Amino acid sequence: MKPPAFTYHRPATVAEAVEVLADLGADGKVLAGGQSLVPVLNMRLAAPKHLVDINRLGDLAYVATGAEMVRVGALARHTQTERDEDAFATLPLLRRATRNVAHPTIRNRGTTVGSIVHADPAAELPAVLLLSDGEVELASAAGSRTVPAAEFFLGPLESALRAGELAVAAGFRVPPPRTGSAWLEVSRRAGDYALCGLGLAVTLDTDGRTLRSARAAYISVGPTPVLVDLTDAVGGQPHDRADWAAAGGLAASRVEPDDDIHATADYRRHLVRVLTQRAGRTATAEAIRLAGAGEGSDG
Amino acid sequence: MAEATHDVRLTVNGVPHTVSVPARRLLADCLRHDLGYTGTHVGCEHGVCGACTVLLDGEPVRSCLLFAVTADSAEVTTMEGCRAGDGGLGPVQRAFSECHGLQCGFCTPGFVTTVTAYLRENPDPTAEEAREAIGGNLCRCTGYQNIVASVLRAAQILREEPS
Numbered sequence: 365m366k367p368p369a370f371t372y373h374r375p376a377t378v379a380e381a382v383e384v385l386a387d388l389g390a391d392g393k394v395l396a397g398g399q400s401l402v403p404v405l406n407m408r409l410a411a412p413k414h415l416v417d418i419n420r421l422g423d424l425a426y427v428a429t430g431a432e433m434v435r436v437g438a439l440a441r442h443t444q445t446e447r448d449e450d451a452f453a454t455l456p457l458l459r460r461a462t463r464n465v466a467h468p469t470i471r472n473r474g475t476t477v478g479s480i481v482h483a484d485p486a487a488e489l490p491a492v493l494l495l496s497d498g499e500v501e502l503a504s505a506a507g508s509r510t511v512p513a514a515e516f517f518l519g520p521l522e523s524a525l526r527a528g529e530l531a532v533a534a535g536f537r538v539p540p541p542r543t544g545s546a547w548l549e550v551s552r553r554a555g556d557y558a559l560c561g562l563g564l565a566v567t568l569d570t571d572g573r574t575l576r577s578a579r580a581a582y583i584s585v586g587p588t589p590v591l592v593d594l595t596d597a598v599g600g601q602p603h604d605r606a607d608w609a610a611a612g613g614l615a616a617s618r619v620e621p622d623d624d625i626h627a628t629a630d631y632r633r634h635l636v637r638v639l640t641q642r643a644g645r646t647a648t649a650e651a652i653r654l655a656g657a658g659e660g661s662d663g
Numbered sequence: 664m665a666e667a668t669h670d671v672r673l674t675v676n677g678v679p680h681t682v683s684v685p686a687r688r689l690l691a692d693c694l695r696h697d698l699g700y701t702g703t704h705v706g707c708e709h710g711v712c713g714a715c716t717v718l719l720d721g722e723p724v725r726s727c728l729l730f731a732v733t734a735d736s737a738e739v740t741t742m743e744g745c746r747a748g749d750g751g752l753g754p755v756q757r758a759f760s761e762c763h764g765l766q767c768g769f770c771t772p773g774f775v776t777t778v779t780a781y782l783r784e785n786p787d788p789t790a791e792e793a794r795e796a797i798g799g800n801l802c803r804c805t806g807y808q809n810i811v812a813s814v815l816r817a818a819q820i821l822r823e824e825p826s
Contacts, residue, residue, distance in 0.1 A: 365708040365709070366687065366689070366692075367687040367689070368687070369666050369685065369686075369687055370686060370687060371667070371686070372667075372669065372686030372730075372732055374732075395730075395733070398728055398729065398730070398733070399710060399725075399728055402689075402710070402727075402728040402729070402730075403709035403710050403728065405687075406689075406708050406709050406727070406728075407709060415686070417730075417732075417733055419733055443722075466799070467713075467798050467799025468723070468796070468798075468799065469713065469716055469723045469724060469725060469777060469799045470710065470725065470728075470799065472719075472722045472723060472724050473719075473724045473725070473728065473729065554795070554798045555798050555799055
């Protein structure tokens with residue numbers, strides 16, 4: 365198992381990178397952490413003619429937390445994102461989800477943005493991006509554009525990224541006050557792809573008692589991560605009597621998992637139902653804590 | 664037409680090397696075939712087994728998922744670099760030997776490099792944390808009990824005999 369031959373490019377700046385990518389068009393493929401791409405090459409499932417290595421674009425190795433967005437540059441490794449304390453304080457779901465990405469050794473090399481662009485429906489970060497109403501910043505020789513998460517994931521391993529474009533950053537939106545979150549997934553072994561997983565966020569009303577909204581994004585149960593608004597099932601209910609079973613039922617009716625060698629579609633749907641209830645209660649407990657800790661003013 | 668090659672500078676276990684390799688040469692193969700560091704073992708070649716783990720600028724990475732050319736100018740530590748200063752067994756290697764943390768030994772280089780880096784960050788892990796730390800390395804012989812014991816023993820040795 366050796367990768368097929370390719371021509372190697374190592375641009376020193378983003379400007380140079382997009383110029384090279386523009387020249388190469390559909391023949392060019394970006395190499396960042398390579399933790400998904402290199403296995404694909406080793407197994408010869410793909411044979412791009414040119415690889416554009418962005419590992420020297422050190423300016424893109426950042427995690428920047430602002431009032432509205434947590435921005436992660438294209439060269440931030442999972443480990444950097446996971447350890448960033450400002451990002452954790454603002455958007456704890458990002459760390460919780462990232463800790464479920466493969467193993468620490470893989471996270472030392474793989475990148476947050478690379479995982480999003482790879483658009484694997486079993487991957488954690490696309491779901492976090494979707495749940496947070498995030499966006500992807502794309503640069504090209506023709507200019508830049510920003511694509512909302514809701515329009516970015518088109519199918520399995522298929523994103524809105526066009527030939528000649530470089531994803532330079534992902535932006536995760538900071539949740540409103542009194543929002544608690546949880547990440548849960550079930551896999552055969554620690555670090556394996558999830559049979560089913562979800563990120564869930566609950567926002568309480570200013571009274572700190574009533575559920576204002578609840579949403580979840582599910583992985584491994586469809587061709588892309590699946591966002592489900594659970595507010596219809598639990599919105600307006602007091603947090604200690606919220607009908608999470610109904611929320612689980614609602615979510616199960618919205619996903620279309622497939623059978624594969626790891627699990628049946630029925631089992632995955634069962635997991636959606638059960639994990640929604642567990643994550644709902646966990647996220648609610650955090651929202652209550654945050655509401656009590658003086659995040660009472662409406663945002 | 665001959666495949667183009669690239670000059671790659673690597674410092675392996677403190678020794679500088681320059682090697683001319685095709686872009687598709689994996690770091691694992693570069694270490695083994697071009698530079699002779701055969702302590703790095705190649706198992707699955709797609710990032711699952713962990714046998715090829717080396718330290719890249721101090722952090723564990725899969726050398727089968729990295730092109731040598733991408734690692735240009737980096738410091739690499741392999742199994743050979745985990746030896747003691749006098750050439751004998753290093754602290755993590757000693758722990759694996761004492762605790763019978765290996766049988767066939769194929770996976771051991773990946774464990775030793777991973778555990779060496781892990782204990783720098785967490786010098787006093789619980790058994791549960793030790794298990795988590797080696798979660799990305801597969802061993803088909805031992806059943807892991809003695810490997811977990813080896814991690815805890817290595818931590819003890821390092822605390823008693825700081826290098």
